[in-house]
Amino acid sequence: SERVEAASYLGKPIYFDLVYPWDKPARSEPYQQTVREKITTLILVTLFVGLITASIFVVRRNLRLNRGDTRGAVRLAIFVFLAFMIAWALRAHHIASPDEFDGLFIAFAWGCLLTAMASLLYLALEPYVRKNAPQTLVSWSRLIAGDLHDPLVGRDLLIGAVYGVWLTLFETSDDFLLPLFGKTPPPPGSLAPNTLTGVAHTLGYIPHFTLIFVLYGLFVFFLFFIARLLVRKDWIAAAIIVILGAITNNGADHPYFTLFAAAIVWLSIIWVLRRYGLVALVVGLVVQNV
Numbered sequence: 001s002e003r004v005e006a007a008s009y010l011g012k013p014i015y016f017d018l019v020y021p022w023d024k025p026a027r028s029e030p031y032q033q034t035v036r037e038k039i040t041t042l043i044l045v046t047l048f049v050g051l052i053t054a055s056i057f058v059v060r061r062n063l064r065l066n067r068g069d070t071r072g073a074v075r076l077a078i079f080v081f082l083a084f085m086i087a088w089a090l091r092a093h094h095i096a097s098p099d100e101f102d103g104l105f106i107a108f109a110w111g112c113l114l115t116a117m118a119s120l121l122y123l124a125l126e127p128y129v130r131k132n133a134p135q136t137l138v139s140w141s142r143l144i145a146g147d148l149h150d151p152l153v154g155r156d157l158l159i160g161a162v163y164g165v166w167l168t169l170f171e172t173s174d175d176f177l178l179p180l181f182g183k184t185p186p187p188p189g190s191l192a193p194n195t196l197t198g199v200a201h202t203l204g205y206i207p208h209f210t211l212i213f214v215l216y217g218l219f220v221f222f223l224f225f226i227a228r229l230l231v232r233k234d235w236i237a238a239a240i241i242v243i244l245g246a247i248t249n250n251g252a253d254h255p256y257f258t259l260f261a262a263a264i265v266w267l268s269i270i271w272v273l274r275r276y277g278l279v280a281l282v283v284g285l286v287v288q289n290v
Contacts, residue, residue, distance in 0.1 A: 014197070036255075040248045047244070051222055052117070058124040067127040073119045075144045080118045083211040084111040090204030114215065121218040128225050136221075136277035143279055153279065160280040163272055164287025170265070171288070174257065183254055205290055213285040217278050220269065238274075242266040 007015040033041070062068045088107040094100060129137050139156040147153065175185045220241065227237035245266035246259050273281045 043244065043248055047223065048219075051219060051226070052120070054226060055120050055124040055222060059120055062123060062127050068123045069126045069130075070123070072126060072141055072144075073122050076122050077115045077119045079144050080211060080214065081111045081115045083207040083214075084114055087204050087208035087211065090200045091208065114211065118215055118218060121215075121222050125218065125221055125225060129221070133274065136273065139277055139279045156276055156279040157283055159272075159276050160283025161287050163268070163280060163284030167265070167268070167284060167288040170261075174254075174261070178254065178257065183257070206286070209286045209289050210282065213282045213289075214278075216285065217273065217281050220273060221278070224270070224273075234274075238267075238270045241270055245269070 002021075003019040005015075005017045005019060006013060059068070085107060088111075092103060092107070094103075126137070139150070139152045142150045143153050178185045223241055223244075224237055227240045228234060231237055231240070242263055246263040249258055249262035269281065272284060
């Protein structure tokens with residue numbers, strides 16, 4: 001049966017954890033990556049470094065040709081930085097001590113780094129998107145400009161919410177699909193223990209996940225842009241991203257099922273991003289994870 005572990009400090013609960021019968025103690029044996037996990041790590045690190053490096057050269061070329069949307073980049077930078085700092089303020093453990101400044105400076109540094117990454121990707125992407133798929137950034141531009149009553153923004157918010165519900169249902173479908181084939185279902189999901197520490201910490205997940213998936217969407221968009229430049233066909237570029245996304249999802253218990261499911265999820269990500277744009281994708285992923 002399940003076991004609940006908890007800890008308190010000065011009469012207040014500060015830690016909760018659910019331990020299932022199949023869980024292995026973290027310190028029973030040293031963790032070693034499998035061959036697949038090592039390959040996945042290598043692919044992800046290579047993609048990350050390659051995308052950032054490529055975006056630097058693309059931005060340099062765009063600015064030299066006077067092609068960049070600097071106003072949109074500034075708005076995005078403000079949004080990313082504020083989202084990170086709000087998430088940190090709500091989720092961090094604050095103390096009345098000079099040590100609080102250490103946490104503030106570290107948060108400020110991370111906020112600046114993520115802001116620079118988001119701005120870099122946006123300045124690299126925007127001219128290409130404006131030329132080839134302008135509809136994917138229209139609602140995003142209007143949203144960060146403060147036009148919350150725009151019908152297109154409302155449409156993409158609703159579509160994103162529906163997409164997030166679909167992702168959640170699809171994610172949990174293995175609970176009843178795997179037993180149909182005689183396989184053991186995955187361990188049940190559980191509530192994040194940190195959400196039990198207070199409303200502020202729980203609310204902090206909203207800007208936290210929003211920031212993560214804005215960067216996530218920009219990275220996917222830029223990867224599609226690079227693949228499109230190499231192969232010249234949208235469907236081949238989409239297939240490359242789906243394959244890369246699927247093989248980097250580790251499924252130790254049911255690798256083939258995980259590969260198939262991950263391919264469907266990545267196919268849906270590309271479809272939503274290309275059909276409805278960044279707002280719908282970000283909202284969908286936030287709804288799934290919050």
